[in-house]
Amino acid sequence: MEVYFTRLNWNDTSFPIAASETGLCYVGALNEPSDLFDDWIRKHLPRAELIEHPRIMQPYQEQLLEYLNGVRTRFSLPLHLIGTPFQLEVWQALCQVPYGVTVTYSDIAKQIYRPGATRAVGTAISKNRVLIVVPCHRIVGKKGDLTGYWGGLNMKRQLLEIEQVSSSKLPFL
Incomplete structure (x- = not known):
């Protein structure tokens, strides 16, 4: 390949x-x-x-x-996501979080019908290596705080600023 x-x-x-x-x-x-x-x-x-x-x-x-540059809000790119079935399920759920909206790890766990799997969801999100396009930067802590991001919190903050999002949780479910 x-x-x-x-x-x-x-x-x-x-x-x-x-x-x-x-x-x-x-x-x-x-x-x-x-x-x-x-x-x-x-x-x-x-x-x-x-x-x-x-x-x-x-x-x-x-x-x-x-x-x-703030022009595009959705991607129309083919993806080749590499991960476990659970990781792929979590990443697909991430792709459903709209531009300009933040949600919690718990929200994603509920979205995939595994409400008790919040920590496993967090681990799966941390393995995402298609940053920006699979928008793990839109995930915040349960109190709306910026939490870990593989690209660093500065990058996460920059991406959320592009989307003009505060660090407070907005509904998406």
Whole structure:
């Protein structure tokens, strides 16, 4: 399998993005070191041939930049999500959280009909490596506070500011 990648430049930052023939499989954190991306690919797609190819990645770059610049509110990109069945279920639920809305881990657990699985949901969310597109930045603590985010709380805050969201919980269910 071939996996194409490039670094997306936005403002004074850059981050890796990658896609297989199936779709987008990786959107990294702002200023993420290349070795984190390389390690993730080797672990999750060990047979992949990694090819730097900005032209193939152009449609992905365009939509991500439109989002980051406040123009796009929904993505229409094919995805290649790599995870356990439970993780995939959680990530699909994340994709249902509307732009500009924040919800809690508990809300996601209820959405997937597993109200007692809040911690497992949190763990699954922490494994998401298609940041921004699978919008785990829209998940907040039960009191509306900004909680852990693989890309760091500064990135989470920036993404929520793009969406003009306060850190208070808004309903989506």
